[in-house]
Structures are given as structure tokens and as C-alpha cells.
Amino acid sequence: MNKVKNVINIKYYDSPCGGMIIGAVGKGLCLCDWRENRHRLHNDNRVKCFFNAVYEEKDSRLLDDALRELDEYFAGRRREFDIPLCPAGTDFQLCVWQALTSIPYGETRSYMEIAEGLGNAKGVRAVAQAVGANQMSLFVPCHRVIGSNRSLTGFAGGLDAKRFLIDMEQKFCRK
Structure with a gap:
């Protein structure tokens, strides 16, 4: 069994239309998903496996920037995001x-x-x-x-x- 080698820093966000979890690994955002999503566990496992990582709730400048951009988006002051992305996918x-x-x-x-x-x-x-x-x-x-x-x-x-x-x-x- 592989030892976990990476950490995905996470934070929680309360949007006007539902609670979210956001995560960053390395220099990119790898997660912005809905907390009440019925596929939450599956998505978490897929992201953790892809990056061979565990979640850890801690401060991160990247996550702070992502939260700021989300606030701007919901206030109508942002139409595009600038945060670097690091999605887990084929x-x-x-x-x-x-x-x-x-x-x-x-x-x-x-x-x-x-x-x-x-x-x-x-x-x-x-x-x-x-x-x-x-x-x-x-x-x-x-x-x-x-x-x-x-x-x-x-x-x-x-x-x-x-x-x-x-x-x-x-x-x-x-x-």
C-alpha cells in the first residue's frame, strides 16, 4: 500500500446557494465542490487518490485568493477566475x-x-x-x-x- 505523500489544503465556503469545500494541492486549486453533494465521498476519494493525498484544513494563500474570487463572483464583480487550477481528471x-x-x-x-x-x-x-x-x-x-x-x-x-x-x-x- 502506498504511503500518502501529499496534502490537499481545504477550507469551507458558504455561498449564497449552498455550502462548498475548496482544496488546493501544490500551486493549483484541485477542488471546489458542494458539501451536500450526494457524490461527495466518491469525489473526495477520487481527488485524494489522484494526488496521493489527504485533506488538511489549514490556511493557504491560494485558498484565501480563491475565497476572495468567489466573494467577488457572487457580488457580480468577477466574471472570470484567475486562480491556477490543478484538476484531477483523465x-x-x-x-x-x-x-x-x-x-x-x-x-x-x-x-x-x-x-x-x-x-x-x-x-x-x-x-x-x-x-x-x-x-x-x-x-x-x-x-x-x-x-x-x-x-x-x-x-x-x-x-x-x-x-x-x-x-x-x-x-x-x-x-
Whole structure:
């Protein structure tokens, strides 16, 4: 059995639409997920295994900067995040998550549009699975992905949180 060699510094954040846990490893943010997510344990284990790490609640400048950026985002003063990311994922997941970061603030895209943008219109289910595996919520804006019929679909923070985030961004875009 491998000995744990790394530490993921974590902090908790209370957003206007739910409690979150954020984590940093090395020089990048590796976690921003919902505390009430039914997949919380699975996501934690995946991140810890990927980085061969344990969680440790302690201060970190990177986490402080991430919390500040989240506060600015929810206040409507930030549309893009500057925090370096270090997500735990496969090459395909990383490709999908990168595509999510290109969805403009206040706009949405369907899973089909993401798949087509990646050059594989038949890969909608694979894209949906990769979006669902995102443990970098908000920083990798999976809340901006909706169904092809423009309906809200699954979201780790719940559909109420997803609607809140989309509505908030669209409201701030109108100002």
C-alpha cells in the first residue's frame, strides 16, 4: 500500500446557494465542490487518490485568493477566475472541462454543443459524464451546461443552485 505523500489544503465556503469545500494541492486549486453533494465521498476519494493525498484544513494563500474570487463572483464583480487550477481528471475530462471554461459568463451551452465543439457530435453521453465528474464547480462552470431542449439538467449543487447561478450571471450581465 502506498504511503500518502501529499496534502490537499481545504477550507469551507458558504455561498449564497449552498455550502462548498475548496482544496488546493501544490500551486493549483484541485477542488471546489458542494458539501451536500450526494457524490461527495466518491469525489473526495477520487481527488485524494489522484494526488496521493489527504485533506488538511489549514490556511493557504491560494485558498484565501480563491475565497476572495468567489466573494467577488457572487457580488457580480468577477466574471472570470484567475486562480491556477490543478484538476484531477483523465485527458478527455480535462479537454471537456477546458471547453466549459470557454462558455462566456451569463451564457449557456448544451451538452450537444460542447460535443460538437470538441469535434464529436456523437460523444454527447461521454461529454455529459465528464461534466458530471467535474469537481471544480464554479471555477470550471458546469452550471452553464443545459439540456439540448434548453432545460436544466443534473448539477452536483442541485437544480435550485444551478438556476440561481444562471439567473445571477444573467442579471449581472444586464447591469
